[in-house]
Amino acid sequence: MSAAMPIVIIELYDSGVRISDGKNILANSVSCALIESDDSILVGEQAKHQAYLRPRESSINFWSQLSENSDTKHIISNAEIAYRHLENIWNSTNYSDQEAILITPVNLDKHDLGLLLGICKKLSINVAGIVCNAALAMQQPAKDCKAVFLDLLQQQFAVTEINQDVIGLSLKQPSRILDYGLQSFINNCAKAVAKKFIAETRFDPLHAADDEQQFFDKLPLWVNTLSEKDSIECKLSIGEKHFTIQVENEYLQSANKKLFEETAAHLNLLFHGHNNIAIFCSSSCKQVFGFYKFLASLPG
Numbered sequence: 001m002s003a004a005m006p007i008v009i010i011e012l013y014d015s016g017v018r019i020s021d022g023k024n025i026l027a028n029s030v031s032c033a034l035i036e037s038d039d040s041i042l043v044g045e046q047a048k049h050q051a052y053l054r055p056r057e058s059s060i061n062f063w064s065q066l067s068e069n070s071d072t073k074h075i076i077s078n079a080e081i082a083y084r085h086l087e088n089i090w091n092s093t094n095y096s097d098q099e100a101i102l103i104t105p106v107n108l109d110k111h112d113l114g115l116l117l118g119i120c121k122k123l124s125i126n127v128a129g130i131v132c133n134a135a136l137a138m139q140q141p142a143k144d145c146k147a148v149f150l151d152l153l154q155q156q157f158a159v160t161e162i163n164q165d166v167i168g169l170s171l172k173q174p175s176r177i178l179d180y181g182l183q184s185f186i187n188n189c190a191k192a193v194a195k196k197f198i199a200e201t202r203f204d205p206l207h208a209a210d211d212e213q214q215f216f217d218k219l220p221l222w223v224n225t226l227s228e229k230d231s232i233e234c235k236l237s238i239g240e241k242h243f244t245i246q247v248e249n250e251y252l253q254s255a256n257k258k259l260f261e262e263t264a265a266h267l268n269l270l271f272h273g274h275n276n277i278a279i280f281c282s283s284s285c286k287q288v289f290g291f292y293k294f295l296a297s298l299p300g
Helices: 079-089 109-122 133-139 182-201 210-226 247-271 285-288 289-295
Strands: 008-012 015-019 025-030 033-037 040-044 097-103 125-130 147-153 155-162 169-171 176-178 231-238 241-248 277-282
Touching: 008 025, 015 079, 025 079, 033 079, 040 079, 079 109, 097 109, 097 133, 097 182, 097 231, 109 125, 125 133, 125 231, 133 147, 133 169, 133 277, 147 247, 147 285, 155 247, 182 231, 182 241, 182 247, 182 285, 210 231, 210 247, 241 247, 277 285, 277 289
Parallel strands: 008 097, 097 125, 147 277
Antiparallel strands: 008 015, 015 025, 033 040, 147 155, 155 169, 155 176, 231 241
């Protein structure tokens, strides 16, 4: 009997693509593309570091809008951009001879799924199976609980009820779609930090493209560091001038207070009358500063 073909996992989580062998991450690429021309498309970190310098040529929404055209100045389909993105990360792994399991967002419709499978076929990716990220997040039943799955997309927040019965687990469709997403949370944090720079140094990091690019390149590191500290020093350099501020954990936590409260209101409606609740989250929720602290503050 021949040995089973090794399997890799391709997780498409809207704001990025992650490839793993089930234990270790083999490659991870942010969903960002810079369309220079039909023949020249930069993707991932390379594109991200130019996104604010060339905004009319940059896109982050192609995975969530596969059937539409790019929102850049170039006439090109999002499916073509997604193809280039997946091609880039897939070729970087040297695992082209292995079968793949696709993990897809909870609200991926049949048409976009067909486009995704077409992209995989064009790249000679042998798809052995497809798993919804919600089903993967909740691998075991949460007994005597009202359960929901939160999938944070670039521009939307999908809240999906999970039904549990003797047959197993199932998702209640359609999901509740909230009209804010990952970018809303990130932009609120950015505005809060920028406001502090303006107030304390009179320097606006969002005024000029070069400054804005430097600011957003550094913001993820600041946010990640602050999640483990009470406060951090944030520094920007423009030529020979240096601007430094101190940002407190509590201050940045308050940047998304309104969105957290709105999310809590939606969850309270779902959980009304249930004392025991279980909340499962997509991997993108980790990108929001203070998100798990917010969840821990919910009753139940």
